[in-house]
Amino acid sequence: MAVVSESRVAIAGLGAVGKVIATELDKGIPGLVLTAVSAKNKEKAAEFVGQLERAVPVVSLDELADHADVIVECAPSELLPQIAAPVLAAGKKLVVLSVGALLAHPELRQTAIDNGGSILVPTGALIGLDAVVAAAEGTIHSVRMTTRKPLRGLAGAPFLVENGIDVGTITCPTKIFSGTAREAAKGFPANLNVSVALSLAGVGPDHTMLEVWADPTVTRNTHHIEVDADTASFNMTIENIPSENPKTGLITARSAIALLRKLGAPVKIGT
Ligand SMILES: NC(=O)C1=CN([C@@H]2O[C@H](COP(=O)(O)OP(=O)(O)OC[C@H]3O[C@@H](n4cnc5c(N)ncnc54)[C@H](O)[C@@H]3O)[C@@H](O)[C@H]2O)C=CC1
Numbered sequence: 001m002a003v004v005s006e007s008r009v010a011i012a013g014l015g016a017v018g019k020v021i022a023t024e025l026d027k028g029i030p031g032l033v034l035t036a037v038s039a040k041n042k043e044k045a046a047e048f049v050g051q052l053e054r055a056v057p058v059v060s061l062d063e064l065a066d067h068a069d070v071i072v073e074c075a076p077s078e079l080l081p082q083i084a085a086p087v088l089a090a091g092k093k094l095v096v097l098s099v100g101a102l103l104a105h106p107e108l109r110q111t112a113i114d115n116g117g118s119i120l121v122p123t124g125a126l127i128g129l130d131a132v133v134a135a136a137e138g139t140i141h142s143v144r145m146t147t148r149k150p151l152r153g154l155a156g157a158p159f160l161v162e163n164g165i166d167v168g169t170i171t172c173p174t175k176i177f178s179g180t181a182r183e184a185a186k187g188f189p190a191n192l193n194v195s196v197a198l199s200l201a202g203v204g205p206d207h208t209m210l211e212v213w214a215d216p217t218v219t220r221n222t223h224h225i226e227v228d229a230d231t232a233s234f235n236m237t238i239e240n241i242p243s244e245n246p247k248t249g250l251i252t253a254r255s256a257i258a259l260l261r262k263l264g265a266p267v268k269i270g271t
């Protein structure tokens with residue numbers, strides 16, 4: 001019988017997403033083993049990994065590639081190039097949650113190509129990327145997305161600060177942004193990664209159109225997508241329960257875990 005070796009997984013960022021992924025890896029996912037984490041607060045991280053069944057080292061972002069075959073990026077978006085460059089230069093796999101930051105760093109794709117690395121983008125907090133990727137094999141005519149978030153799921157976004165919008169004063173559903181996924185990535189780097197993932201699956205960041213509503217009547221981060229293609233038209237909605245980070249839906253970590261599980265699975269479901 002063939003001996004299947006385990007892939008070593010490291011996590012960059014132990015926040016709402018990273019802690020859940022680390023915990024699930026520690027519980028056991030066939031073919032995968034957690035081997036390192038990186039965190040801003042090393043003492044808190046050491047305490048966290050100390051509670052795992054199998055403690056792992058807390059290392060710097062630059063060292064992650066030395067410890068693992070697959071590195072999961074779930075840190076603030078501005079750290080993406082620092083995390084990704086050494087991983088891809090070492091020809092390893094990088095799972096990216098801060099998808100929006102990929103647009104500002106197209107050089108990462110070339111680093112992956114030159115060194116045999118790969119960038120994996122999970123569906124994350126969105127829905128339907130399997131169908132969008134399939135439709136993109138033919139011709140997609142249009143992709144539109146509408147996001148509604150409770151006010152605390154949007155607070156502090158650079159677009160709001162730059163435009164003097166105080167979501168705290170909003171008392172009824174209010175459209176606060178209309179534009180492309182590329183513009184959303186700049187204006188909402190911690191809130192709308194999903195729109196960039198959708199754009200990369202389909203017609204690209206300059207042709208994926210987005211509306212964002214600050215909505216005091218919703219408690220969930222809600223994303224609705226509408227796709228019109230030559231093979232199908234479809235629209236879907238996901239209502240995400242916020243995690244300990246109100247900007248991030250609980251399903252985000254689960255999507256990354258499902259992607260990791262699929263890496264080593266003998267049967268892989270979905271495009
Ligand atoms: N692709 C998608 O569908 C989604 C993507 N996201 C994105 O995923 C990323 C992670 O999200 P969350 O876990 O909710 O964020 P979070 O803010 O809860 O966690 C980020 C963690 O990174 C840590 N960190 C900060 N500086 C660091 C450094 N120098 N080294 C190591 N760690 C550092 C922070 O202390 C924090 O614990 C964010 O960029 C978020 O915008 C979130 C939701 C959906």
Ligand SMILES: O=C([O-])CC(=O)C(=O)O
Pocket residue numbers: 125189190191192193194195221222240247248249250252
């Ligand atoms: O969890 C969500 O609703 C989406 C999110 O924060 C993001 O795309 O960055």
